[in-house]
Amino acid sequence: MLEFNVQTLAFLLFSLFVLGGAAGVVTTRNLIHATLYLILSLFGVAGLFVLMSAPFLAVVQVVVYIGAIAILIVFAVMLTRSMTRLRDLYNHQWAASAVVAVLLFVLLAVGVILPVWGVNGAQTPTEVSDVVADTVELGKALVDRNQYVLPFELASLLLTAAMIGAIVVARDDE
């Protein structure tokens, strides 16, 4: 079934990073350790992107998630009071979050797993495209009227609004 070669080995290793890191994030009591596990998990995702011949996405994953977001999280955690050896749960809404988690899992199962392995699901993996897209095509797709220009502009607008909002929040009242 699974052909054993270097790629399989790398896939297993990166999957271990992703899953082990994610498990570590939610089980450890030390917030700094949790953040480092998160970085490991995100790094594993970047590795999976490399295996899927998407180096651009892999590098963006590292730049954005590890280089920016994870570091901001570490910064926030470092400024948190009593970040190690947390004994009590600060938040007593575990019942509500359990319901949300189960619902999310069901949604994912219905949306992702059933179409692939379900009753009428496609048993064989289908090629999405036989063209290996490079960065130039990606860039053109982002500004092409028939492709992704609208989502791209909306995302830019959202980010600009967030930036202006951050400046307004951080500004002193004069």
Next chain:
Amino acid sequence: MADVCSINNLTRCLIEGGMNPGLANFISILLGVVATATLPLVTVIFLIWVERKIAARVQDRLGPNRVGPWGLLQSVADALKLLTKEDITPLGADKFIYNLAPIIAFASIVLLWAVVPFTPLHVGANLAIGALYFMAVGSIATIKVMVAGWSSNNKYALLGAFRTIAQLLSYEVPLVLALIVPVMIAGTMSLQELTFAQQGMWFVFMAPVAALIFFIANLAEVGRAPFDLLEAESEIIAGYNIEYSGFKFGMFMAAEFMHAFTICVLTAVIFLGGWSGPFVHELPVLGFVWLGLKTAVVYIFMLVLRATVPRVRIDQLMAFNWKFLVPISIVNLLVTAFLLYVVRALGLTPAPGQEYNFVANLPQTIVLFVGNLVVVGVVVTMIRNWARRQRLGEEARSLALVAVEDENPAAITLPAGH
């Protein structure tokens, strides 16, 4: 050349010698990786000596001169000494992370060398996204300082780590904006392709402002003087690596020297034409020499800068970045993009097949260079006007102060608004 076995045709040689093709491929890749990763490590031992010698000459001293000829073996002796030192782990330290930090520090720098093109033939991995890879790996360097600063359980180390985040995250913005300019001119992100695009004309002549911003932002990323706030001895003693001893400290130090050297190599590759030079297409190995010479020029410039410029304060550092470097890099990016469009619309780019010709590259270079001059001129004028306003304000304030003193010598207060 078919009879000579070298690193370029090692795989074929081994297979012809009767080896399993998979194994032969593995061995040649392994040798390439080991060679690429070892080169900076060995070079850095020598570079520490160069750095100490130059700093000594600037300060009118002799520098290391006892161990070996001209003190050349001083760094080797220092490394051996570090190996014999006691390896101390502070009691309150977070042990696993504390030991992990030096390894991350080292690895994040060695990883950068994977994409450096040494000659037209020798490059670790010719990634199509090389420039972006450089940014991604560079951002890992932030983690090492944070991890080291936090796990040491020392307030000075943590203060150093806090400064680092502010500094490194801020200076990544002008760094990226400056890096986009050569990428835009060449139309590729691969470092090898960038070097090929500079065969006719180096990018430092097409985009001098971007080259300067790239160099300054990189200095800050490395944490070299005048941006060495991460380890300001006089303020926070040694910064994030204060608790480390023995060879773990040695690893931090080697990583720092190696990072400084690496950014010089990358500056040479991205703006000074990398391996390109006379006869390099006939004899590709010459690329090592040309790249080495260009790197040496940038490196020595950096060392002299380090030995002569005093350290900036943290508020000056931030103001310089956000109020000076970032606006200039954005304007420079827009001006270069516009001029490139104009150049292409007017047909001033070299004709197909003439890209390597120096003369054919002159028209677009002149246009881009003049555009850069205009940017510099506007910026200098704005700074001059700003400085004049400051000076006038200062004079007005001191006049007011004198007036207040005359009326009531006991109450010397600054006027409101200061």
